[in-house]
Amino acid sequence: MKNLLTTILLFVTFLGYCQKKELRSAQKLLDQSFYNEALDVLSKIEKLIPNSDQKYQAQYYYLLGWANKGDANYNEAVTLLRKSIELDKLEKYKENANILIEQVEVELINSAVEDNKAEDFKSASKKLYNAYLFNPNKDENKTYLYFAASSAVNGGDYVLALQYYNKLKDMGYTGIVSEYFITPIKKDSDGNLIGIEEKISQTEYNLLKSSKDYTNPRVGKTESRLPEIVKNIALIYVQTGENDKAISAIKEARKINPEDINLLLSEADLYMRLGDKVTFKALMQEAITKDPNNAILYYNLGVINVEQGLLEEGMTYYKKALELDPTYSATYLNLVGLILEGETVLVEEMNEIATSSKRSDYERYDELKEEREKLYSSCLPYLEKLIEIDPKNIEALKTAKNIYYTVGDNEKFKLMSAKIEELQNQ
Numbered sequence: 404m405k406n407l408l409t410t411i412l413l414f415v416t417f418l419g420y421c422q423k424k425e426l427r428s429a430q431k432l433l434d435q436s437f438y439n440e441a442l443d444v445l446s447k448i449e450k451l452i453p454n455s456d457q458k459y460q461a462q463y464y465y466l467l468g469w470a471n472k473g474d475a476n477y478n479e480a481v482t483l484l485r486k487s488i489e490l491d492k493l494e495k496y497k498e499n500a501n502i503l504i505e506q507v508e509v510e511l512i513n514s515a516v517e518d519n520k521a522e523d524f525k526s527a528s529k530k531l532y533n534a535y536l537f538n539p540n541k542d543e544n545k546t547y548l549y550f551a552a553s554s555a556v557n558g559g560d561y562v563l564a565l566q567y568y569n570k571l572k573d574m575g576y577t578g579i580v581s582e583y584f585i586t587p588i589k590k591d592s593d594g595n596l597i598g599i600e601e602k603i604s605q606t607e608y609n610l611l612k613s614s615k616d617y618t619n620p621r622v623g624k625t626e627s628r629l630p631e632i633v634k635n636i637a638l639i640y641v642q643t644g645e646n647d648k649a650i651s652a653i654k655e656a657r658k659i660n661p662e663d664i665n666l667l668l669s670e671a672d673l674y675m676r677l678g679d680k681v682t683f684k685a686l687m688q689e690a691i692t693k694d695p696n697n698a699i700l701y702y703n704l705g706v707i708n709v710e711q712g713l714l715e716e717g718m719t720y721y722k723k724a725l726e727l728d729p730t731y732s733a734t735y736l737n738l739v740g741l742i743l744e745g746e747t748v749l750v751e752e753m754n755e756i757a758t759s760s761k762r763s764d765y766e767r768y769d770e771l772k773e774e775r776e777k778l779y780s781s782c783l784p785y786l787e788k789l790i791e792i793d794p795k796n797i798e799a800l801k802t803a804k805n806i807y808y809t810v811g812d813n814e815k816f817k818l819m820s821a822k823i824e825e826l827q828n829q
Contacts (some may be wrong), residue, residue: 420743426459426570428814434511438473445470461491465500472503477511478533508534512547515554524558532567536596549628552635561639568636578628583608586619600792627655630665637673649673668703675711698728709741717741732796734788739782739802749775795826
């Protein structure tokens, strides 16, 4: 009996020694980023771990989580690392385990971004959803769910997108965050302030808001994403032929937020898609009545009308938006884009008669060419004003450059080219 106990003790001691040896070996491999090799080593002691001391279990799950992270098994890695933290009563691995979990989240998001760029939307959506699950009560992680839904839409998986959007709606997600702005104090040769407001981080804001080199510090809020979420829910229902559910989704959201202009616009857009122009126009008028001096509202009305093919109405709304707020750069660009849409018809006719030998066609070609130049020239006041407001707006500079080239204004063409080159070299 005594010999048997001695044998058992020796065997247990031997197993403990093997565990320690393999754990040390796995640690060394992980330090050198040999993740697969570490997984192989840890697999040898997998069956011993449940009966091991808790401190060895904590170490084992920490190393196994680390190895899985390195092997891009992100969900498994987080599960194992959290198990290690739970078992780690001495908190020997807790700090590093939490760091690894944070790294997993970052790597997963970065990988999802690359998947989206490669148009592998299914993979991107799955990764973003998994990142959300790491901490579903955290606002930042709810945003991952929002982007997971967007990726699902882009990948054509409307069932999954609808599931995610409804989850966001039910949890009351808005995505509203604070934004920080400040204006550097710069003067021209006449002493006039020419500083342009800049968007900065909260840390920079706290440092610079009291600086004598900056003025007009302010904190803003981003727009709520709820109207877009509800709109997308409705559009998915429209796509699947469930129009009643689409209308119900919009009305439910408006009942919760009756003063939300963007929800009102989403409802109007829905009715336009359903072919109900009477309700569409009534809702447009309701929006204007609610907020008649809101430049962003008129801008959004312009966008909606243009999307629905109502180009003249869109033009009117864009011009009204500029009248109310001549500093909103997006309005200028959209207005210019809308004007330039008229070029297509002119160019098509020019191409049709370009090879004709008829005298009447020559004359018509010259007329069309002149109309095209007038069309281009009508854009220039808007572009020049935008460049005055936002000298670093590369899209405005490039569009202006192309128009100056087309209308033969070489001096301004060269000026725009120089400004673009200067910005690109900064």
